[in-house]
Amino acid sequence: xxxxxxxxxxxxxxxxxxxxxxxxxxxxxxxxxxxxxxxxxxxxxxxxxxxxxxxxxxxxxxxxxxxxxxxxxxxxxxxxxxxxxxxxxxxxxxxxxxxxxxxxxxxxxxxxxxxxxxxxxxxxxxxxxxxxxxxxxxxxxxxxxxxxxxxxxxxxxxxxxxxxxxxxxxxxxxxxxxxxxxxxxxxxxxxxxxxxxxxxxxxxxxxxxxxxxxxxxxxxxxxxxxxxxxxxxxxxxxxxxxxxxxxxxxxxxxxxxxxxxxxxxxxxxxxxxxxxxxxxxxxxxxxxxxxxxxxxxxxxxxxxxxxxxxxxxxxxxxxxxxxxxxxxxxxxxxxxxxxxxxxxxxxxxxxxxxxxxxxxxxxx
Amino acid sequence: xxxxxxxxxxxxxxxxxxxxxxxxxxxxxxxxxxxxxxxxxxxxxxxxxxxxxxxxxxxxxxxxxxxxxxxxxxxxxxxxxxxxxxxxxxxxxxxxxxxxxxxxxxxxxxxxxxxxxxxxxxxxxxxxxxxxxxx
Numbered sequence: 001x002x003x004x005x006x007x008x009x010x011x012x013x014x015x016x017x018x019x020x021x022x023x024x025x026x027x028x029x030x031x032x033x034x035x036x037x038x039x040x041x042x043x044x045x046x047x048x049x050x051x052x053x054x055x056x057x058x059x060x061x062x063x064x065x066x067x068x069x070x071x072x073x074x075x076x077x078x079x080x081x082x083x084x085x086x087x088x089x090x091x092x093x094x095x096x097x098x099x100x101x102x103x104x105x106x107x108x109x110x111x112x113x114x115x116x117x118x119x120x121x122x123x124x125x126x127x128x129x130x131x132x133x134x135x136x137x138x139x140x141x142x143x144x145x146x147x148x149x150x151x152x153x154x155x156x157x158x159x160x161x162x163x164x165x166x167x168x169x170x171x172x173x174x175x176x177x178x179x180x181x182x183x184x185x186x187x188x189x190x191x192x193x194x195x196x197x198x199x200x201x202x203x204x205x206x207x208x209x210x211x212x213x214x215x216x217x218x219x220x221x222x223x224x225x226x227x228x229x230x231x232x233x234x235x236x237x238x239x240x241x242x243x244x245x246x247x248x249x250x251x252x253x254x255x256x257x258x259x260x261x262x263x264x265x266x267x268x269x270x271x272x273x274x275x276x277x278x279x280x281x282x283x284x285x286x287x288x289x290x291x292x293x294x295x296x297x298x299x300x301x302x303x304x305x306x307x308x309x310x311x312x313x314x315x316x317x318x319x320x321x322x323x324x325x326x327x328x329x330x331x332x333x334x335x336x337x338x339x340x341x342x343x344x345x346x347x348x349x350x351x352x353x354x355x356x357x358x359x360x361x362x363x364x
Numbered sequence: 365x366x367x368x369x370x371x372x373x374x375x376x377x378x379x380x381x382x383x384x385x386x387x388x389x390x391x392x393x394x395x396x397x398x399x400x401x402x403x404x405x406x407x408x409x410x411x412x413x414x415x416x417x418x419x420x421x422x423x424x425x426x427x428x429x430x431x432x433x434x435x436x437x438x439x440x441x442x443x444x445x446x447x448x449x450x451x452x453x454x455x456x457x458x459x460x461x462x463x464x465x466x467x468x469x470x471x472x473x474x475x476x477x478x479x480x481x482x483x484x485x486x487x488x489x490x491x492x493x494x495x496x497x498x499x
Contacts, residue, residue, distance in 0.1 A: 230433075231434070258435070259433050259435050259436075260434040260435025356431050356434055357369040357371050357372050357383075358370070358372070359371075359372045359373075359374070359429050360373045360374065361373075362373060362374060362375055362376065364378060
């Protein structure tokens with residue numbers, strides 16, 4: 001019995017990608033179908049980095065085709081990932097070497113924004129993506145410590161800096177450019193926004209799928225100029241379940257909505273405290289706050305993380321949890337959150353609602 | 365939120381900004397109308413009742429329209445006014461209530477003894493508080 005390319009497409013329409021919860025055809029993942037005799041070969045190109053599940057997906061696809069196409073001989077699916085660039089606004093200056101910019105923000109300080117940002121970045125990198133980290137916290141840069149990087153970046157071509165690298169990430173922070181850890185940046189708003197712009201645009205980012213921007217807390221100068229001057233793909237809001245943090249997180253979310261930056265979702269940090277002595281788990285800051293916030297604003301709840309002493313110790317020592325204990329439960333949670341983010345970003349790049357309108361000048 | 369625009373067309377001869385939204389709405393907004401309703405602090409002040417009446421803008425031109433993030437445009441006029449950020453929402457509102465807003469402007473202008481004709485600019489501030497002293 002023979003079959004056609006359409007049969008293969010038809011069969012894959014009924015197979016749901018467990019990660020995106022969409023079928024492979026409408027997810028535009030099926031490419032390059034070749035039929036020779038009874039043998040079928042095809043490529044599955046995922047829009048999100050997923051090195052750890054390529055084999056699993058290959059097995060699902062091959063098994064499905066085997067049952068759907070009676071009489072088929074050899075079936076071989078080649079699974080890869082390719083991250084697509086965010087739809088660019090007409091006229092907006094793109095950042096060279098960056099496909100997608102993801103802002104990590106919170107209303108309130110101290111909720112674990114930087115820790116979450118770095119672990120998400122490392123989780124994306126672990127799945128095979130090219131990832132950068134921009135520390136936009138000019139007054140309190142944390143990323144040099146968390147990434148375990150010291151020293152100063154090299155310059156390139158006079159006007160550019162090369163990003164510093166560690167754990168497979170490219171990184172830039174004002175912290176790399178000042179002499180001592182205790183040197184304060186005593187700057188007013190305009191200086192700070194200019195510094196951010198330089199860190200972003202005068203770093204030679206090398207072919208990044210994602211640039212994670214670790215924002216300072218609040219809804220002020222830095223957040224606003226990022227939203228106005230940079231083609232941000234979307235924002236991730238970090239909060240704790242505590243009412244006082246949620247109040248500010250809601251403001252952060254509303255600010256991004258007002259300036260047209262899409263909300264990717266909400267991460268709840270410090271959801272429970274796990275006692276390092278007895279392992280007892282307790283909702284010390286209350287429970288369900290992040291989920292409720294998401295329900296109120298129709299945002300996606302990306303996941304929650306415990307208040308665990310290991311996260312703090314590992315991250316403070318320059319080896320965040322995702323690289324210090326890559327197979328542990330906490331790293332697994334970060335990886336799940338990172339995959340949700342990547343899938344959401346891939347969906348956003350397919351919809352054109354975020355594209356800036358065309359501006360036409362006519363002599364009429 | 366109202367629709368997202370798909371195209372902005374500047375008709376430089378007829379001094380009209382034509383904006384089309386993804387819900388099908390399409391508005392033709394004269395440059396003068398946009399200029400006198402600029403959302404900047406210079407025009408709007410810092411709250412209701414602080415508006416400054418704009419006069420003499422009948423022939424105002426637009427030099428360029430610049431994107432701001434993905435939520436607004438900045439319109440640069442040839443009278444050097446460029447501090448207004450027109451969000452999609454605001455442009456939609458201007459389009460929907462164009463007739464009423466224009467009538468309001470004409471009445472205010474008449475009450476204040478101002479004129480749309482260029483050259484009538486000097487010191488024609490309104491009786492309504494006069495803004496905050498921004499330029």
